Amino acid sequence: MRLSTLALVAILAIPLLVRADDRLVSYSREVVPFLEEHCIACHDDGFETSDLALHDLPAMLKGGRRGPAIVPGKGVDSALIQFMTGKKQPQMPPKTSIALDQIDVIKRWIDQGAKVDDTGALAAKREQARKIAAQEAAAFASDAPPPVTGLAFSPDGKLLAVAGYKEVAIVDPATGKTRRHLAGFPEQVTAVAFSPDGKWLAASGGTPGRQGEVRIWSVESWSEIGVLRGHADTVLALAWRPGKNQIATASLDKLILVWDVDSAKVVRTIKSHADIVNGLAYSPDGTKLASASSDKTAKVFNAETGLQIAGLSTHQDAVLGVAFSPDGKHLATASADRNMALWKVGEWNNPLRGFGHTGPVYALAWRPDSSSLWAGSGGRPSFLSYKTQDGNRAAPIDEGSMSKDWVYAVALSPDGQSAAAGGWDGKVLIWGLKDGKKQREFVPGKEE
Numbered sequence: 001m002r003l004s005t006l007a008l009v010a011i012l013a014i015p016l017l018v019r020a021d022d023r024l025v026s027y028s029r030e031v032v033p034f035l036e037e038h039c040i041a042c043h044d045d046g047f048e049t050s051d052l053a054l055h056d057l058p059a060m061l062k063g064g065r066r067g068p069a070i071v072p073g074k075g076v077d078s079a080l081i082q083f084m085t086g087k088k089q090p091q092m093p094p095k096t097s098i099a100l101d102q103i104d105v106i107k108r109w110i111d112q113g114a115k116v117d118d119t120g121a122l123a124a125k126r127e128q129a130r131k132i133a134a135q136e137a138a139a140f141a142s143d144a145p146p147p148v149t150g151l152a153f154s155p156d157g158k159l160l161a162v163a164g165y166k167e168v169a170i171v172d173p174a175t176g177k178t179r180r181h182l183a184g185f186p187e188q189v190t191a192v193a194f195s196p197d198g199k200w201l202a203a204s205g206g207t208p209g210r211q212g213e214v215r216i217w218s219v220e221s222w223s224e225i226g227v228l229r230g231h232a233d234t235v236l237a238l239a240w241r242p243g244k245n246q247i248a249t250a251s252l253d254k255l256i257l258v259w260d261v262d263s264a265k266v267v268r269t270i271k272s273h274a275d276i277v278n279g280l281a282y283s284p285d286g287t288k289l290a291s292a293s294s295d296k297t298a299k300v301f302n303a304e305t306g307l308q309i310a311g312l313s314t315h316q317d318a319v320l321g322v323a324f325s326p327d328g329k330h331l332a333t334a335s336a337d338r339n340m341a342l343w344k345v346g347e348w349n350n351p352l353r354g355f356g357h358t359g360p361v362y363a364l365a366w367r368p369d370s371s372s373l374w375a376g377s378g379g380r381p382s383f384l385s386y387k388t389q390d391g392n393r394a395a396p397i398d399e400g401s402m403s404k405d406w407v408y409a410v411a412l413s414p415d416g417q418s419a420a421a422g423g424w425d426g427k428v429l430i431w432g433l434k435d436g437k438k439q440r441e442f443v444p445g446k447e448e
Contacts, residue, residue: 024112024115025105025106025108025109025112026117027057027109027114027115027116027117027118027121028117028118028121030105030109031105031106031109032121032122034102034105034106035054035055035122036122038084038093038098039054039092039093040054040055040210041209041210041211041232041233042093042232043055043064044210045059050064050065050066051064051065052064052065052066052069054069054080055122056119056122057114057116057119060080060114063079066079066088067079070110070114071110072110072113072114073110073111073112073113073114074110074111075106075107075108075109075110075111076107078107078110080106080110081103081106081107081110084098084103084106085100085103144425144426145164145425145426145427145443145444145446146164146165146188146426147164147165147188147408147422147423147424147425147426148162148163148164148408148409148422148423148426148427148428148444149163149164149188149189149190149191149408149409149422150162150163150189150190150191150192150203150408150409151163151192151409151410151411151420151421151422151428152192152193152194152201152411153173153194153411153412153413153414153420154194154198154201154219154414155194155196155197155198155414156198156414157173157413157414157415158172158173158174159171159172159173159179159194159219160172160173160411160420160428161192161193161194161201161203162192162422162428162444163188163189163190163191163192163203163409164188164189164426164444164445165187165188165189166183166184166185166186166187166188166189167181167182167183167184167185167189168181168182168189168192168201168203169181169182169444169445170182170222171428171442171444173413173418173420173430175440176428176430176440176441176442178444178445180222181445182201182203182215182217182222182224184215184224184227185203185205185206185213185215186205186206186207187205187206187207187208187234188205189203189204189205190204190205190234190235190236190237191203191204191235191236191237191238192204193238193239193240194219194240195240195245196240196242198219199218199219199220200216200217200218200219200225200240200261201216201217201219202214202215202216202217202238202240202247203215203238204235204236204237204238204249205234205235206231206233206234206235206251207234208233208234208252209233210232210233211229211231211232211233212229212230212231212232212233212234212235212249212251212252212253213227213228213229213231213235214227214228214235214238214247214249214259215227215228216228216247216261226261226264227264228247228249228259228264230249230257230259230266231249231251231252231253231255231257232251232253233251233252233253234251234252235249235250235251236250236251236252236276236277236278236279237249237250237277237278237279237280237292238250238280239280239281239282239289240282241258241282241286241289241303242282242283242284242285242286243285243286244286245260245261245262246258246259246260246261246267247259247261248280248282248289249280250277250278250279250280250291251276251277252276254271254273254274254275254276254277254293255269255270255271255277256269256270256271256272256273256277256280256289256291256301257269257270258270258289258306268306269306270291270301270306272291272299272301272308273291273293273295273297273299274293274295275293275294275295275318276293276294276318277291277292277293277294278292278293278294278318278319278320278321279291279292279319279320279321279322279334280292280322281322281323281324281331282303282324283303283324283328283345284324284326284327284328285328286303287302287303287304288300288301288302288303288309288324288345289301289302289303290322290324290331291322292319292320292321292322292333292334293318293319294318294319295318296313296315296316296317296318296319296335297311297312297313297315297319298311298312298315298319298322298331298333299311299312300312300331300348309348310348311348312331312333312341312343312348312351314333314341314350314351314354315333315335315337315339315341316335316337316339317335317336317337317360318335318336319333319334319335319336320334320335320336320360320361320362320363321333321334321361321362321363321364322334322364323364323365323366323373324345324366325366325370325373325388326366326368326369326370327369327370328345329344329345329370330342330343330344330345330352330370330388331343331345332364332366332373333351334361334362334363334364334375335360335361336360336361337360338356338357338358338359338360338361338377338379339354339355339356339357339361340354340355340357340361340364340373340375340386341353341354341355342354342355342373342388342391353391355373355375355386355391357375357377357379357384358377358379358380358381359377359378359379359380359382359406360377360378360379360406361375361376361377362376362377362378362406362407362408362409362423363375363376363407363408363409363410364376364410365410365411365412365419366412367385367394367412367416367433368412368414368415368416369416370388371387371388371389371394372385372386372387372388372394372395373385373386373388373394374386374394374410374412374419375410376407376408376409376410376421376423377406377407378406378407380402380404381397381399381402382402382403382404382405382406382407382421382423383397383402383403383407383410383419383421385397385419395433395436396436397419397431397436397438398431398436398437398438401429401431401437401438402421402429403421403422403423403425403427403429404425405423405424405425406423406424407421407422407423408422408423408424409421409422409423410422416433417432417433417434418430418431418432418433418439419431419433426443427441427442427443428441428442428443428444429441
């Protein structure tokens with residue numbers, strides 16, 4: 001009996017499939033990219049969570065607090081595989097499930113003796129990424145000034161901190177002249193905030209997918225007093241707690257960390273959001289902490305315990321910002337759904353009212369007397385204000401003088417007499433609120 005052609009092909013394919021499974025796994029082409037994607041953010045040389053680094057074979061063999069990460073020739077007995085499959089807890093990476101076929105590739109590499117075909121594979125990959133980033137940064141810098149992603153007036157109104165690319169510019173808001181540059185960040189600075197007493201300035205940022213950081217300076221001497229590192233991804237927002245020397249930080253890693261500034265230690269970790277945390281704000285009395293997340297919710301926590309007080313779910317897209325009114329009576333939320341909502345503190349079931357905007361709303365700021373809420377957006381006009389009492393438009397700003405680009409940051413002066421906005425075009429604009437006219441426009445560090 002002759003075999004059919006299809007049956008013959010099927011039989012001949014069997015040994016080919018077996019041989020494909022038995023092929024040597026390439027460390028440089030398969031293992032290194034896997035580690036970069038899933039492991040290195042928390043287990044890198046110089047950033048060894050649980051004292052474990054996975055950046056090269058010697059580090060894996062050395063292991064961390066739980067022993068060696070791998071046992072060559074014994075994939076099933078290797079801690080790296082056991083933690084990824086959930087055989088050992090907590091399962092790694094946190095809150096992430098890796099496909100079993102991907103894990104099996106790493107297991108087979110270990111079973112095959114954990115051979116390294118290129119000891120410089122990871123270093124070469126990083127050098128290539130560094131060159132690409134440098135080229136992009138050079139092109140970015142040559143084309144236009146970097147975006148303004150954060151603004152903050154000092155409590156006395158004499159300084160304006162501006163978040164830019166790799167630095168914070170300290171500007172005299174009365175003249176637009178840059179007084180100094182505070183550097184040290186690896187990428188774009190995402191937020192800036194003066195402490196309530198005006199003694200300190202904090203700024204956030206980090207390296208995407210690897211590490212977040214917050215730098216703090218003494219305003220009196222402009223010396224850097226500390227760097228807070230605990231997030232596994234870029235820090236997007238920060239807020240000083242009134243009445244205590246604490247600062248809350250929020251990150252792409254979905255976590256909120258509360259730090260004791262004096263000791264630079266995390267005193268509380270809040271794991272409540274299912275997606276990126278974009279914004280933070282403390283209530284004026286320091287008893288509540290509000291957060292905004294890409295999971296379409298805002299939440300309110302007890303600032304002392306970290307326990308959730310309320311979950312606010314009125315928006316249809318990512319919530320990008322939160323802000324308590326200075327009198328502590330209201331909380332505002334801003335969203336990519338082109339809307340803002342006003343909530344009465346203590347009555348969280350439904351918002352008092354909504355404010356429709358013309359584009360995604362990125363930033364919020366209150367007038368110091370709590371009479372109006374100001375918002376920066378990706379629409380036109382890009383900077384609008386609303387009365388707290390009835391939601392109608394508040395003191396108008398000359399729309400012809402507004403930025404034609406997206407506004408990412410807004411701030412009101414402590415005396416309530418001026419408003420500042422900055423965004424994608426890299427410019428900072430300041431208006432007087434008595435007449436709504438633009439007072440000055442400047443690119444930090446590039447004054448004529």
